Amino acid sequence: MMDRTDRHCRYLLRLITRHTLLYTEMVTTHALLHGDRDRLLGFNSSEHPVALQLGGSDPVALADCARIGEEYGYDEINLNVGCPSDRVQSGRFGACLMAEPGLVAECVASMKEAVALPVTVKCRTGIDNRDSFKELAGFIQVVSDAGCDTFIIHARKAFLQGLSPKENRTAPPLKYDYVYRIKQQFSGLEIIINGGITDLDSTESHLRHVDGVMLGRTAYHEPYMLAGVDARLYRDTRKVPGRDEIVNMMLPYIEMELANGALLKHITRHMLGLFTGEPGARHWRRYLGHHAVKRGAGTEVVREALEKVSEFSNTAAVRPGSAQRRG
Numbered sequence: 001m002m003d004r005t006d007r008h009c010r011y012l013l014r015l016i017t018r019h020t021l022l023y024t025e026m027v028t029t030h031a032l033l034h035g036d037r038d039r040l041l042g043f044n045s046s047e048h049p050v051a052l053q054l055g056g057s058d059p060v061a062l063a064d065c066a067r068i069g070e071e072y073g074y075d076e077i078n079l080n081v082g083c084p085s086d087r088v089q090s091g092r093f094g095a096c097l098m099a100e101p102g103l104v105a106e107c108v109a110s111m112k113e114a115v116a117l118p119v120t121v122k123c124r125t126g127i128d129n130r131d132s133f134k135e136l137a138g139f140i141q142v143v144s145d146a147g148c149d150t151f152i153i154h155a156r157k158a159f160l161q162g163l164s165p166k167e168n169r170t171a172p173p174l175k176y177d178y179v180y181r182i183k184q185q186f187s188g189l190e191i192i193i194n195g196g197i198t199d200l201d202s203t204e205s206h207l208r209h210v211d212g213v214m215l216g217r218t219a220y221h222e223p224y225m226l227a228g229v230d231a232r233l234y235r236d237t238r239k240v241p242g243r244d245e246i247v248n249m250m251l252p253y254i255e256m257e258l259a260n261g262a263l264l265k266h267i268t269r270h271m272l273g274l275f276t277g278e279p280g281a282r283h284w285r286r287y288l289g290h291h292a293v294k295r296g297a298g299t300e301v302v303r304e305a306l307e308k309v310s311e312f313s314n315t316a317a318v319r320p321g322s323a324q325r326r327g
Helices: 007-016 029-034 037-041 059-072 086-090 094-099 101-114 133-145 176-185 200-206 217-221 223-234 243-259 264-271 281-291 299-317
Strands: 022-028 050-055 076-081 119-124 150-154 190-194 212-214
Touching: 007 022, 007 223, 007 243, 007 264, 022 029, 022 037, 029 037, 029 050, 029 059, 037 059, 050 059, 059 076, 059 101, 076 094, 076 101, 094 101, 094 119, 101 119, 101 133, 133 150, 133 176, 150 176, 176 190, 200 223, 217 223, 243 264, 243 299, 264 299, 281 299
Parallel strands: 022 050, 050 076, 076 119, 119 150, 150 190, 190 212
Antiparallel strands: none
16 A cells, blocks of 8 residues: 555564565556665564565566565565556556456566565556456466466456545445355455455455455555464464553554654654544554654654543543543
């Protein structure tokens, strides 16, 4: 997710779930080949397993970028064939590539030849009026023949004109049945479903039909929902740190990043939803939102925000007979 799953976000999420595969933001081949690679690809070793998502349509450039990603230590290379934004289309990558399955196959084959890592594809169920199941199955067939054995399918088609990226995440109807049928038809492929999935009960329901589930904005805005993933889906019953423990575990990381020139607001923006649904959540968000943006803000801001949550929780807990307010 652009401007969401950067390294600070992924570090936070890894404190909550040990096993979930995390993805980078989409990095374009042009940016990676001509930009600051350490800034674009640097990550903390604790983030593993982590996949690098690339955007592009030049097989040679994608192969070069996949090789760079492998050198940086990523666990998977993912090609984005699902983003519908105008800016992405103008660069001839993202969802518009679903109209060119042969080119996507060339890109996959080129990356597969360049690296030993898994090369996967994230796509939609279709684009514009090219949204029949037959066309989706044809796309999967061509690209899988080139060596891709894992597809993450957003169960909505994309409108390349007339809808914003935000509208494309909600307006086209979900077609989970298409993704289920793809798994039935291509039983040897790993099929992962994405789109409109907001809780672990729904996740488990989908897993009766497909091999995996990708969670997006819900996991970003309510990161602690991932606290149940390891036990429910990976049978790892080790204790998950509580929200306040997660905050305290973030402090050494924040201090390290600040010492390296990062700004507090760039880290804490990913932490705003940590207490969603809990008493004091609003106070947490407001305090961080107001103080983390100030010049020279440090970890004391995070500690003070946590104190606000604790104060509100304690106050709410000693008011018998009254309805407990939610943050």
